[in-house]
Amino acid sequence: MEAIPQTSPAVRGRPRLSVTLAGVLIVILIAGAWVWRNQSSATDAKSKPAEVIPVITAVVKQSDVPVRLTANGTVSAQQTVAVRPQLSAAIRSVNIKEGQFVRKGERLFTLDARTEDANLSKTEGQLAKSRADLRNAERNLERQRELFRQNFISQAALDVAENQVDAMRGQLAVDQATVQANLIARGFSEITAPIAGRTGAISVYQGSLVQPNDALVSITQVDPINVSFTLPEREFVPLEDALAKGDVMVNVELDAASGQMRTGRLIFIDNMIDTASGTIRLKAEFPNADSHLWPGMFVTVSLAPRTLTGALTVPVQAVQTGPERKFLYVVDSDNKVNLLPVNVRLVQDEVAIVEGDGIAPEVRVIMEGAQNLRPGSVVREAKPGKEAKPGGSKAGVGE
DSSP states (O other), X not given: OOOOOOOOHHHHHHHHHHHHHHHHHHHHHXXXXXXXXXXXXXXXXXXXXXXXXXXXXXXOEEEEEEEEEEEEEEEEOSOEEEEOOSSOEEEEEEOOXXXXXXXXXXXXXXXXXXXXXXXXXXXXXXXXXXXXXHHHHHHHHHHHHHHHHTTSSOHHHHHHHHHHHHHHHHHHHHHHHHHHHHHHHHHTTEEEOSSOEEEOOOOOOTTOEEOTTOOOEEEEOOSSEEEEEEEEGGGHHHHHHHHHHSOOEEEEEEETTTTEEEEEEEEEEOSSOBTTTTEEEEEEEEOOTTOOXXXXXXXXXXXXXXXXXXXXXXXXXXXXXXXXXXXXXXXXXXXXXXXXXXXXXXXXXXXXXEEOTTOOTTOEEEEEOGGGOOTTOEEEEOOTTTTOOOOSSBOOOOO
């Protein structure tokens, strides 16, 4: 039998060693290629100039800013009076029309006053009789006094004459008061306007029998007229201070389309805060000769009770909102961008009133094009609406 040759262990390990060396070589080549590529990219990045970002800037302005408060208001009449009769009678005539403007003291209704006329004539006759009786009693008293001086009558007889005169004088006073009462009752038959204003619906007609509790017509004063509105309770102290210094002017917008405005003055601040809403009720008075304001209308009210002196303002779109606070992108003399934290005190009319360290008048801030900026970015001024886009993180700011 022929013997089978044996392979030594050294010979069997050579293929494995070759594969291992080949793998190591491939890894070294890949790593070298990666290092070379990164070095080339870094070199290109260093040699490439920084990108200049087009933006639109604005400057920080300093001025006195009136703090304007706006609220929804309701027009209300200064006074409304329900006209009622003061006696039971039939209506003889109606002297006005529904919706008519009347002056104070103008005659509205005439009632049937024949009963009052008869009572007045009766009491006037009684008054005339009492006057005649008094004159007769006074003449009799004079004669009694003369007889008493001559000792023809006693003191008792004189006292009777004096008592009779006193009784007649008392009766005369009663009759005079009765006549006066009947004159007043007779005057109730002429119902006049207690205030100037516009009449409402008339609920009675000629011949209607009316009682003292019946409402005949209502009169509403419309010139001047009031507007009621509410403001947050934090505005109470500034409003009180402003009202103590003088008139606080209030504006109402009559028509949003035409922009018609009416100017009045604040006349009333309520004596307590509404705890449910945290607001305080106010009232302003407006001239209304043209009747453009009407009771029940809803209007927009605005007033400026205080002014922020020397306030720093920027366009509201320049304020950016960060994860922790609001900030501005500020452009330095080298056209590089820096981040400046600010506090926003107020926003009105697309302008934000800001304060913070480093903010000053005439400082340039980014108004549009802030979406691609980082601190240190280089910028250039672009033409509005062509190159720069509004910042992607517009500030939703408030007080």
